[in-house]
Amino acid sequence: MIHILGIRHHGPGSARNVKEFLEKVKPDIVLVEGPPEADPLLQWVNHEALKPPVAILVYQPDDPQRSSFYPFAEFSPEWQAIAYARRNNIHVRFMDLPISHQVALEKEKKEPPVAVEPSVNNYIIRNNEAGDKIAFAKDPISYLAEAAGYEDGEKWWEHMFEHRQSNEQVFEAVTEAMQVLRETMPGKEDRAEQCREAWMRKTIRQAEKEMFRNIAVICGAWHAPALVNMPSAKEDNELLKGLPKVKVECTWIPWTYSRLSYYSGYGAGIGSPGWYDHVWHYPHDDGTRWMAKVAQLFRTKQMDTSVAHVIEAVRLAESLASMRNLYKAGLEELNEATRTVLCNGESIQMQLINDELIVSNRIGEVPQEIPKPPLQLDIEKLQKRLRLPAAADFKDYTLDLRKENDLERSIFLHRLQLLEINWGERQEVTGKGTFKEQWRLQWSPELSINIIEKGNWGNTVAEAAEKFVMAKAGDADSLSVVTELLENTIPAELHRAVETCIQRINNLAAASGDVIQLMEVVPGLVQATRYGSVRKTDADLVMGIVNSMLTRIYVSLPAACTAVSDDAAQKLLEFFFKLNDAVNVLQQSDITSQWQQTLQAIATGGNTTPTIAGYATRLLADYKLLEGEALVRVFHYAMSSATPPDKAAAWLEGFLKGSGTILLIDNDLWNLVNNWVDTLDEETFTRVLPLLRRTFAGFSSPERKKLGEKVKTGGSGTTVKQVESNIDEERAKRGLPVIMQLLGIKTKP
């Protein structure tokens, strides 16, 4: 006796029907739609540590990005069927066309590789099990739904089959309906589809041959008719002869409810995994329990929700359901009731319910003992030891690197990031100090593929990351790429990798004559050395290389600043700015003084592009190397009437780059600029106006406002008067001991 049970993937009603049916007919073997390669994995179902939602990941060891998932929730009929078989110690097998053939068939078609988003294979019936490849104008179920007067195929299915409490003949009805659909719908010519169904039949025949008497077959409803009406075995064997093949492996991985929903682009997605979970666990709930959950959620978010609210909402949902002739209130009725009663008609809070309850962010678990790639094992071990559990919704961690555990966590996360396993994301931290780091962690099932992919670099995170970085550094031929790599490698504490990076940088820097590239790189390296204080790292090594690079820059920079076009000068200014910052961060007197000398050379060099000369002068003024009279003289010189006005304006732009405050405070300077503008005749003024405008547009708006006010008041500005006050020093001194005491400073008696 063969029972064909056509189901909808991830339908709680189907799952219940399957479970009840199996318990009634007591089959001696269960065949489930799924990849036969994963048969050995089935023994783990019902293991207490394997908690759905989980997925079977099938991947090609030589190309892990080409992989497929078979997700299961607790309310998936397939899961219930397998669980039943395991509970009763009967045989259970997958019967779909082996993935090794499917992948090979796909390759044969020579479609452009779409491997970026791994395919999720457990298609819902709506996608008629073949993805979007077959062009149905509409999904077939919707024709049935339309005939029954429903607007949406999914809703119809739900009301017809999922909400039904008695399961008698449901499966026969489904098979019949699908039979009619298949007869009337054209376009089932796809070879892969035919092969799949042929393989399913082959598996059934095999089971019969092995003298199983009572066979239960669980498959997507669309396939059911093809398994009821068996063609001859010869025909199928013909079809399956000489199928191409590739090598695949499979394992269990944790899955999430949000990846089960359509929002994540899953073909067989369901709109409301969280709701289905609820329906599965509480099939007789009239909405009371659900509304109570909603109320609890609202309360945790500080929204007042009384028991009376819940009662009213349930009542409204019930009367809505009876108005619509429904057997009981579904999710839609409950949502409408929630909005009307609890949310005062607004739909903003509904989003919260959707995220937390309807989709929900549950994540599955996979037991430790399941054979897994070694890298995966190492990661899990570290996650456990460092108490960084994988969760489906994001969680923020603030790490204090002075603590041993937090430092280890940071190293671990940095290493994963180097391996391009993007579980954690570095966030900006507020506050000062290099000892704080903030990370946002969010696990997504695809990370499992990345882990497998990186598995060939090493068996532990440290080893894999080190080798991966070393290989990457070796391949890189641009300084900035290696520097960035180095910047990330230092906090990951991979010493050999750091050495390799430095070596590589040294080689590249020596070969590079481009001073701009060097300037681009140095600030990043300097940033890296700052970790020296917190981490016992290779800061010294980096310092050496920074020193040699700075020397190279100092030597060739003045020459690089001559005859630069306007656009290039703007870019160069950015680097100047960053480099100056970096030099200040280092706080090493010899480096700083060399830098100042270079600036001097640039500022006074006759051929330096005026914008840069202006900026260099400004930096010198900031270092207090040019002050008072000297500064006035330099400025005057630059602004003198012999200089072509556009050059002078460019110089001014460089000089005032980024800040007009100096203009506001320094009256001599103000007068200088003021006088200079005065001397311009109308024509020249019009010519330099755009340049001046460009400079002033860079100032912040309060600065501009103040400057405007200053011009308004006549330009001369107010001079700050020094107020002399008569302080009696002797009397003032007498108060000191009390102040010291207040401040807690001990004084000698």
Next chain:
Amino acid sequence: MSSLLRQHAEQLYAQELEELQKQETGKRPANWKLTPQSVVTYLTGGKLQNGFEVTPKYIGNKRLMEIAVATLTTDRALLLYGLPGTAKSWVSEHLAAAVCGDSTMIIQGTAGTSEEAIRYGWNYARLLAEGPSEKALVETPVMRSMKDGKIVRIEELTRIGADVQDTLITILSEKTLPIPELNSEVQAVRGFNVIATANNRDKGVNELSSALKRRFNTVILPVLDSMDEEIDIVKRRVESFEKVMELPAEPPALAEIRRIVTIFRELRSGVTLDGKTKIKTPSGTLSTAEAISVVNNGLAMAAYFGDGQLKAADLAAGIIGSVVKDPVQDKLVWQEYLETVVKPREDWKDIYRACRDLL
């Protein structure tokens, strides 16, 4: 044809209500004239089994009407909430007409609405002559509805002072209206319920207290997001207006209505229909109801002062009147819209000129 200026919903659609009553099979809640399903059909329109066509009264989301009707079957009151001109009063009138066949139990909420207007008042001559008695009592629509098991409508609930609003709490939760002077009370008969309307644009309204809010189910009536639905509404309403007013003008061309609705939608949403140009929005709400009155007004102009054909010039004054509510800011907005959007449109030259002349 009736000589009344405006007929109540239950008078105007008496035939539809009757047909619906004849056709239905389901169970009616106590004191309802129709089953809940029929009430929804009456509101959203549809074809009955005998082929009788019910005209839609509310065009838009059917589910909202289902929620509203379902609310009335429970013991919670219904609050229709939304911008001015989103058919709140219209829906409430038709709901009352369909549920209890009487839409006249109505209290208009104003800042001056007193407790006596909601609970009961006294006939003072009688009170002085005979002392407090049943006869000296002046019943309000609320009291009468409670006795008869009907729907009472309260328009603009939020305009009523907060203390007066709260007299509704006992009525809604205990379903009784105590009369301490007579040491008696009126207990509501099954079928009694309240439909209130309130708008969320007005300033200086009295927010409902949370105790009162809890007794209401809120349904927000949205501004229509489909252009065609809005045109449909304007067209239907203008046609019925024409019939009632017996205007000697030709019915307006669909193109003319489309133009008005386009102008209103564009100004309301702050962007042209093609999504290419950003527009400033005026201070008024520019609801569908206003679009209807602009067309009606234009028809009257055309009938009595024009040649009987609705022309751009007949509409211009009405458009400006509803767009320019604030004489300074809105005028700028309107001028900008006229110059940047209306002027370049090839077949809008007439409307541009007509509006130009009026400014």
